[in-house]
Amino acid sequence: MGLISLVKQISQQQLFVARTAPVTQVNAAPATIFTITGGLVQVVALFIYKDTVVATAMTAVVEINGVPMDAAGAVTIVGAAGSISVIPLGNVAITTPGLLAETVPTVLADTGHFGQVIAGPVNGLVTCTFAAGPLVAPETISWRCVYRKIDPEALIA
Secondary structure (H helix, E strand, O other): OOHHHHHHHHHHHOEEEEEOOOEOOOOEEEEEEEEEEOOOEEEEEEEEEEOOOEEEEEEEEEEEOOEEOOOOOOEEEEEOOOOEEEOOOOOOOOOOOOEOOOOOOOOOOOOOOOOOEEEOOOOOEEEEEEEOOOOOOOOOEEEEEEEEEOOOOOEEO
16 A cells, blocks of 8 residues: 555544534524535534533524434533533434533444434535524534545535
């Protein structure tokens, strides 16, 4: 195996992170959080970070390419500054409130899905319908999406 092939193989295994700026989120149906372009990606983790204390009980219903990610219907976004709400991947119910550290579901811990989603640029949107809010300034949240590129040109932004 040549050096160029080895570098390409290693880069295909690299994890990438897309993130949003902190925002005082208003209710929206649906709001585009991220856009997938350039090819297929494997979404490994998707979560909301509370940049400030969030006391308003806003809920989030997340879809990737039009497919709902949470069978329970909505994830409640409430918690201390620095806490995290992990969005389930695979249409299973996870309703754990935001904590300062969250475990990303695994195959063994979360029956019914593999804890990751394959998605592409056709309708390549990660959207969220926010309800039971809106957040009140100075409450802010930001998003992180951890992913692998299946196609080298793929990107989530």
